[in-house]
Amino acid sequence: xxxxxxxxxxxxxxxxxxxxxxxxTDSSSTYLYWYKQEPGAGLQLLTYIFSNMDMKQxxxxxxxxxxxxxxxxxxxxxTQTGDSAIYFCAVxxxxxxxxxxxxxGTGTRLTxxx
Amino acid sequence: xxxxxxxxxxxxxxxxxxxxxxCRSLDFQATTMFWYRQFPKQSLxxxxxxxxGSKATYEQGVEKDKFLINxxxxxxSTLTVTSAHPEDxxxxxxxxxxRSSYxxxxGPGTRLTxx
Numbered sequence: 427x428x429x430x431x432x433x434x435x436x437x438x439x440x441x442x443x444x445x446x447x448x449x450x451t452d453s454s455s456t457y458l459y460w461y462k463q464e465p466g467a468g469l470q471l472l473t474y475i476f477s478n479m480d481m482k483q484x485x486x487x488x489x490x491x492x493x494x495x496x497x498x499x500x501x502x503x504x505t506q507t508g509d510s511a512i513y514f515c516a517v518x519x520x521x522x523x524x525x526x527x528x529x530x531g532t533g534t535r536l537t538x539x540x
Numbered sequence: 541x542x543x544x545x546x547x548x549x550x551x552x553x554x555x556x557x558x559x560x561x562x563c564r565s566l567d568f569q570a571t572t573m574f575w576y577r578q579f580p581k582q583s584l585x586x587x588x589x590x591x592x593g594s595k596a597t598y599e600q601g602v603e604k605d606k607f608l609i610n611x612x613x614x615x616x617s618t619l620t621v622t623s624a625h626p627e628d629x630x631x632x633x634x635x636x637x638x639r640s641s642y643x644x645x646x647g648p649g650t651r652l653t654x655x
Binding site for chain 1: 546574581582583584586633635642644645646647648649651
């Protein structure tokens with residue numbers, strides 16, 4: 427399968443920007459996703475980017491994709507306490523790992539300090 | 541649109557009993573449903589993929605006789621944990637996908653505690 431890596435923890439102060447990073451291994455991956463999981467809840471799709479794009483912005487969220495380095499990041503501007511959650515990077519498999527499969531990173535726990 | 545529900549949201553059962561978890565697509569037909577397991581502070585692990593009307597495909601290391609999956613209709617899949625043990629305690633999340641689409645829509649999860 428595909429390996430998707432994320433750092434486990436990130437702490438930021440309220441009002442600052444948060445940047446969550448993710449790396450993956452299958453260069454033929456097509457869609458890359460960011461999900462948010464609040465305590466005891468399921469996954470909420472935040473945003474996604476197609477592999478032919480470098481950047482996508484959606485209100486406070488900015489996704490950057492560096493295909494050459496197989497690196498994906500999620501930037502949250504003006505981070506609020508309600509943004510505290512676990513953020514999962516997920517990659518739809520490409521020709522090497524199968525487009526039917528979704529591979530998840532370990533999740534980054536974002537803590538926003540008031 | 542594309543709402544997936546799970547029932548129950550949490551369940552406590554005694555060791556040795558069986559428990560059934562339902563996953564429903566509320567406003568679309570789900571030709572494929574996925575079952576994931578999430579251990580505390582860990583990522584989602586795909587357990588099995590089920591297509592409507594056919595047998596589920598289990599991931600390596602997942603016991604198909606222990607985790608029975610039924611996908612009898614286009615809106616419902618069930619996961620039955622048979623002869624549950626405390627080590628089966630986990631957060632189980634389902635997702636659903638409609639025909640001709642790769643997008644998965646996730647349910648809110650079911651927390652299972654086996655005592």
